Amino acid sequence: MLLAATEARSKTQENIHNCVTTELHKLSEQINNAIAEGKYSISNDGYLQSETQQRLEELGYKIQTGSQYNESYYSISWK
DSSP states (O other): OOHHHHHHHHHHHHHHHHHHHHHHHHHHHHHHHHHHHTEEEEEEEEEOOHHHHHHHHHOOOEEEEEEEEEEEEEEEHHH
């Protein structure tokens, strides 16, 4: 059965929120590990969801993204 557009929109927004929450949790662990090692940044392959990037920037983190050899990467710093 086909969902109503409002229900589909609601489910999509909920999924985005859950993915961002999961992504922020993983990044929080990585940032805390970097802090424990005396570092001021983390870098990873892949990409950040725009909502995650926006939230990090609101918290004062500097985000750099790019791609090399068709592979995306990002760096998060707090120095």
